[in-house]
Amino acid sequence: MKKLFPLILAGFSILIFTGLILxxxxxxxxxxxxxxxxxxxxxxxxxxxDYMILNYExxxxxxxxxxxxxxxxxKILALEKHIQNKAHPLxxxxxDEQRRVIQTxxxxxxxxxxxxxxxxxxxKNPSNQLQNLYPAANSFMFAEGLEPCYSKAxxxxxxxxxxxxxxxVNLVDQxxxxxxxxxxxKWGQGS
Numbered sequence: 001m002k003k004l005f006p007l008i009l010a011g012f013s014i015l016i017f018t019g020l021i022l023x024x025x026x027x028x029x030x031x032x033x034x035x036x037x038x039x040x041x042x043x044x045x046x047x048x049x050d051y052m053i054l055n056y057e058x059x060x061x062x063x064x065x066x067x068x069x070x071x072x073x074x075k076i077l078a079l080e081k082h083i084q085n086k087a088h089p090l091x092x093x094x095x096d097e098q099r100r101v102i103q104t105x106x107x108x109x110x111x112x113x114x115x116x117x118x119x120x121x122x123x124k125n126p127s128n129q130l131q132n133l134y135p136a137a138n139s140f141m142f143a144e145g146l147e148p149c150y151s152k153a154x155x156x157x158x159x160x161x162x163x164x165x166x167x168x169v170n171l172v173d174q175x176x177x178x179x180x181x182x183x184x185x186k187w188g189q190g191s
Contacts, residue, residue, distance in 0.1 A: 027167050031159040032119070034093065035100045035176055036135065038156055051141040052150055054168075056134050058093070058104040058123075079130050082106050086125055089133070090164055093121045098176060100155065120164030135160075136168035142181065149181035 037057040060079055083089045083106075094103040095117045104121070123133045136158050142150055153171035157178070160166045170178050 024167065027161060027165070028159055028169070031161045031167070033099060033169070034095060034119070034158050034160055035098070035155040035172065036158055037100065038153055038171070050144050050147055051139050052153070053139050054134070054137065054156060056156065058133065059102060060104050060130060076130060079106070080128065083125050083130070083133065084128050088122050089125055091121050091123055092118055094118045119160060120162070121160060121166060122164040135166040140168070140171060146181045149179055152179060
């Protein structure tokens with residue numbers, strides 16, 4: 001039995017990883033694409049290489065008309081109270097005709113125009129602060145030397161399932177065209 005244990009463990013590991021891959025492939029095949037505007041920052045880590053922190057612009061709304069500037073702090077406090085101690089708060093996003101996020105609320109009382117779509121979006125809440133909420137991965141790693149290409153990223157393409165779970169798929173430019181930075185690098189020449 002001691003000799004079979006490593007084989008059983010290896011087989012179990014392969015099954016787990018295959019299951020995770022199939023789960024994500026199913027998510028990609030059975031979900032809708034939306035585009036979330038980015039405010040990227042490009043740091044560099046000695047151990048990780050080049051990566052970009054993705055600051056998603058979700059355009060939060062409280063459902064209260066903007067009148068006085070004094071209400072602004074109250075609105076932020078109300079939203080932060082709504083997400084308090086919720087690891088994965090459910091939000092509802094309003095999309096324009098190009099499927100870009102133009103508004104996010106925590107209630108589903110959107111007034112829909114004919115050209116606008118709303119759908120569920122589960123957010124990740126690491127610190128109970130509104131500015132730290134994000135729908136998918138909050139960083140994007142890339143190969144060294146591709147920073148000039150990835151600095152053109154304006155939107156993140158995210159695949160969202162019906163239940164609101166999101167998966168980061170790609171970074172795109174202002175025209176929603178994928179950057180394809182990996183294809184622009186000439187690996188054989190090292191540049």
